[in-house]
Amino acid sequence: MRVRVPVWCAWFVVMTGCAAAPPGPLVSYRIESDAINQPLAAPGDAARGRDVLMGRESNCLLCHAVPETGARFMGNIAPSLSGVAGRLSEGQLRLRIVDLARLNRDTVMPSYYRTEGLSRVAPAYRGKPILSAQQIEDVVAYLRTLQ
Amino acid sequence: MQSDDFSNPGMLWVARGEKLWMTPAGGSGKSCATCHTEASQGMKGVATRYPAMDPGSARLVNIEGRINLCRARHQQVEAFQYESEELLALTAYVAHQSRGMPVKIEIDAQNRRHFDRGRDLYNRRIGQMNLSCAQCHDQNWGKKLLTDTISQGHGNAYPIYRLEWQNAGSLHRRFRNCLYGVRAELLPAGSAEFLDLELFLAWRARGLPLETPGVRR
Numbered sequence: 306m307r308v309r310v311p312v313w314c315a316w317f318v319v320m321t322g323c324a325a326a327p328p329g330p331l332v333s334y335r336i337e338s339d340a341i342n343q344p345l346a347a348p349g350d351a352a353r354g355r356d357v358l359m360g361r362e363s364n365c366l367l368c369h370a371v372p373e374t375g376a377r378f379m380g381n382i383a384p385s386l387s388g389v390a391g392r393l394s395e396g397q398l399r400l401r402i403v404d405l406a407r408l409n410r411d412t413v414m415p416s417y418y419r420t421e422g423l424s425r426v427a428p429a430y431r432g433k434p435i436l437s438a439q440q441i442e443d444v445v446a447y448l449r450t451l452q
Numbered sequence: 453m454q455s456d457d458f459s460n461p462g463m464l465w466v467a468r469g470e471k472l473w474m475t476p477a478g479g480s481g482k483s484c485a486t487c488h489t490e491a492s493q494g495m496k497g498v499a500t501r502y503p504a505m506d507p508g509s510a511r512l513v514n515i516e517g518r519i520n521l522c523r524a525r526h527q528q529v530e531a532f533q534y535e536s537e538e539l540l541a542l543t544a545y546v547a548h549q550s551r552g553m554p555v556k557i558e559i560d561a562q563n564r565r566h567f568d569r570g571r572d573l574y575n576r577r578i579g580q581m582n583l584s585c586a587q588c589h590d591q592n593w594g595k596k597l598l599t600d601t602i603s604q605g606h607g608n609a610y611p612i613y614r615l616e617w618q619n620a621g622s623l624h625r626r627f628r629n630c631l632y633g634v635r636a637e638l639l640p641a642g643s644a645e646f647l648d649l650e651l652f653l654a655w656r657a658r659g660l661p662l663e664t665p666g667v668r669r
């Protein structure tokens with residue numbers, strides 16, 4: 306069966322397909338205490354989230370151990386995320402990925418959904434968050450499976 | 453691998469540098485040896501004091517820059533390209549003459565401005581990853597970044613032979629690797645900002661023995 310897709314949709318895929326996230330304004334969000342309780346995008350998909358977490362766009366495993374992934378090599382700069390769903394709520398996880406610097410200014414953790422207040426960003430990444438809103442929802446969904 | 457000169461690949465660049473040291477270049481017909489004679493005498497300890505201010509131009513220069521100034525002023529020949537085999541070889545040869553001697557950098561009225569800028573750059577968070585040099589190399593050295601042990605970020609073994617590169621390379625090439633990693637704007641090797649950073653790192657490494665040519669993973 307042939308699925309008809311509008312032309313503008315193909316254009317969108319071509320223009321954004323090679324970038325981590327489409328340029329443009331970020332989805333706004335509200336911080337309540339130490340959490341972002343409202344999702345930034347459609348409900349996350351845990352399987353996709355695992356791929357994002359293990360991939361080179363996010364580089365999560367460079368610093369964090371996540372033994373549940375089965376990855377052979379993982380860093381130890383940041384805390385292990387093993388069983389993290391038992392320690393942090395969905396909203397707490399979301400804020401920690403989006404912009405942990407809001408809670409700890411000196412953190413070594415990059416802000417994954419922020420484009421302001423950065424300096425000397427390479428042209429290829431300028432104005433773009435490290436992950437898209439949907440990718441963050443997917444990662445949150447995956448982390449929530451780590452009981 | 454580094455401590456055995458027969459298995460240290462960096463020694464190939466030192467040997468090539470020795471040859472270049474003896475070879476006349478440019479309109480002057482002079483070689484490095486014409487003025488400096490024996491490098492083992494004249495160059496001993498020099499690299500422990502670099503980067504240093506060049507009195508003629510009031511500019512901060514590293515060993516690479518000093519070699520190119522000599523080529524322009526005394527040999528009347530064009531500069532070597534930064535990161536060229538020739539410049540890496542001569543730099544390795546010159547720095548090698550100080551192997552085992554402690555880095556000895558002093559900050560004074562002449563180089564203070566460069567030092568301050570270098571320290572600022574070292575501590576400034578940059579790039580999409582928003583990381584400073586200090587966050588990895590002061591606060592997290594010894595830990596694992598995936599499989600790599602984070603170093604203390606010292607420059608006292610450069611030029612090095614790096615297994616990842618399968619080649620020799622300069623400290624500035626290594627700087628560019630880090631900038632790429634944090635997704636920051638790449639500065640050119642030999643740029644003023646890299647020289648400032650090199651000065652700060654040399655000051656930070658004072659007392660450590662020069663190791664040129666180092667071998668790194």
